[in-house]
Amino acid sequence: MITRRDFLRLTAGTMTGALGVFPARAAAEPALETTMITLNQIPGICVAPQYVAEELLRSEGFADVRYAKFGTAGLYTALASGEVDLSMAFVAPFITQLDAGAAIVLTGGVHAGCFELFGTEGVRSIRDLKGRTVAIPELGSPHHVFTASMAAHVGLNPVRDIKFVIQPAEKSAQLLQDKKVDALMGFPPVPQELRAKKIGHVIVSSGADRPWSQYFCCIVGANQPFVHKHPVATKRALRAILKAANLCALEPARAARLIADRGYRYEYAFQTMKEIPYGRWRE
Template sequence: MHTRIFVLVIAASALLFTGCKKSSSSKIVNSKHVRIGFIGLTCEAPIYTAYEKGFFKDEGLEPELVKCSWAQYKDNLALGSYDITHHLVMYFLKPIEQGLDVRFLGGVHTGCLRVQTAVNSPIHTIQDLKGKRVGVPGMGTPPFVFANRVFGTHGVDAGKDITWKVYPAGELGLALRKGEVDAVANAEPIGSLLIAEGTARTVEGMDEATDEPYAREYCCEIIANGKWIDANPDSAARATRAILRGAVWVQQNPKAAAALAIEKKYLASTVELNTVALSRLKYIPSVKVAEETLYTAAREMREAKMLSPTTDTDALAKRAFQHLEGVTDEWRWPG
């Protein structure tokens, strides 16, 4: 039932914004002012880095950061409250299926989601979660979507076999300790924090960083408002390159990137824990693999009943990705 509710809510949301479909008559503006959305997560380090290190300005852009919430993130992008960000592939595929005009532009990193249970829990495998209570930071949030995908491809009906319970992200660990839930689905840095404090361990097969096929896919990719891309193709390419450059810097300097995020108050954690969380993620930008990820994710989301059974997932993946001039796997920042 909960999976069906998720699908219906996302579908209704997407239908509100189908007026944003690509138009061949879009006027090319290429505004230098670009608004970058963020939530305040560990994995958004490339955005913080690109902003603080001047990578957007190096591309000739005038960047503005726009703080958003998970609950409104899709709608904010669709409505043009911000122009570009990087976020979870699976979070946006359903709205794109329903007509939302947002497009992926490049891959940023792998591995920020997982499902965890208490360290002394009898739960070890995906099948062990049948009939259990799983805490999530919200219905339709990335951790919820990831868990649904894994359940759906392993014979667990996420609507019938799982009882979903919603808690603020920072209270998932408390709910687990109090026994209010049997497992939690979360994103970094929550997962690393729960392990570091001895509260949780990861359920086998439900770690996006280490378990196949998720470890070979991009968790988060750069995504932008389609109407904005059409009017600002050069600016979109420049912003994409700035974020990809930020990803490279984070991969090469995880501790410095972790410290930057804490010192600039993008998220509440410690440098030590944020460094551990960042080190779990692989920031190796790619365009080719980013596009390939959409095909795999879409197929498994359909199998998990998160996409319509009649959806041509290859056509969906093709529509969801846009290649920009000057953004390729061969591109490197000069010097």
Template structure:
């Protein structure tokens, strides 16, 4: 793992562009005791994870929350970040809900703390597929059988009555799913930013499911925030400070996408301003207050339990791997 110290002054930049009020520190933050630790390790995807803007932009806000050592850990893109937090390489993680659920079921000591945003996923297909039920007998591209695209597409297929194991031909494409789709290696794949933004203007394929707009997926969080159980137990005040910074960052993502897109590029988190701006406009960062994090976790855990992906039932997953006290407090404190 390569560790990058984020040294840019986000608050100063925000103030210079007239948005200081959006990222100002609440009076409740000053009334709290200081964080028990001033260090935190957050994930950074090498090459750019455009939908992680809420975590990327939290770095400098954390300095105003009392943190002096904010590190972004750059991980190997061939390894899901659930392995990073499981190996204690990061303190926090932002990941798809089913991946958190699978980690809890496997006994990984994490605590899911809150949802972050909805949307960011599109199931893209060629002209032979008009709807999810048409995937019967078709080829679907995935990285591996334990990577998020396989898990998520399997759940989407099972929800409409397909048997993912027998009705779909899974095609392993270890590199670029979008390029494999363009080359005709498979009929459909799960698009994630920036692949969806790359294909859209080229009019390649069409979307048969959009997790931002299509129920029931649009009614739940797409990505949620977790932390190691050890960090939460040792540093509860710090945990709340970190979540506050992430939520303020999420509010800025929703209210000023051009500013956030520019700073993501300037700070080296992602390479393309245009893709960053499109992603921020597509994703619903304004839903962290409104959606029920426990309901989202229960929804996915039930689907995974029914399909045999996990052994634990939803109640056990929630009891063993969640802690909602911080988000409940912050929803009251950070009212719009």
């Protein structure tokens, strides 16, 4: 386990050089309006920067850093209600929430390329999903919204042409192996596990295949009243997460150890750090 002292000592040089953040400049900044912040933890590894950011948040002045566990789909409601102040999450459900008038502000993109569509041998393209069964954890989840968006992009009607079945993420891989479903959308660590177990094959990789590789997958959203009341805290929290994204890109093994300390498998965390372009948030 990496201690807080070790983490800050080891990251100081890396982050100063990568981001151009110098102590004198930080010391001249206005004080935080609040020293408490609540983020969210989900089963996925791709939001790794906000886990790696815990000690960076403390170095920004947040004395009380909390991680709620509202899950993947429940996060959006929690952000709108203020139960979570700020958190990384998948962009597609953010858009549907904003369309519905949710009290959420999008503050910045972090990375592209975390989701992959897997299928059985009979499914070779997105168009092959017509008349097929796709496993998702729930309607409105990132898995559902991303799959529906990709289907619509190639001319399918996701409501009429695809049968979505609700299955827990931990069961979907076995269903795909048993050919009881034709496809599933996977977020880390699911793609890493599927490849390790040789289950299915990749139909679309958002890290490699256009146009999906050109868009942010995970971005930072915040509760609207929190942003209005705490603009300095919002800026500093976003900065900590972006510093952490750079760390994931520059020091993947170290970042993976921090992720493993939260209960994730190290080997899948390390693969995720290597595969996702965490360093491209500036582009």
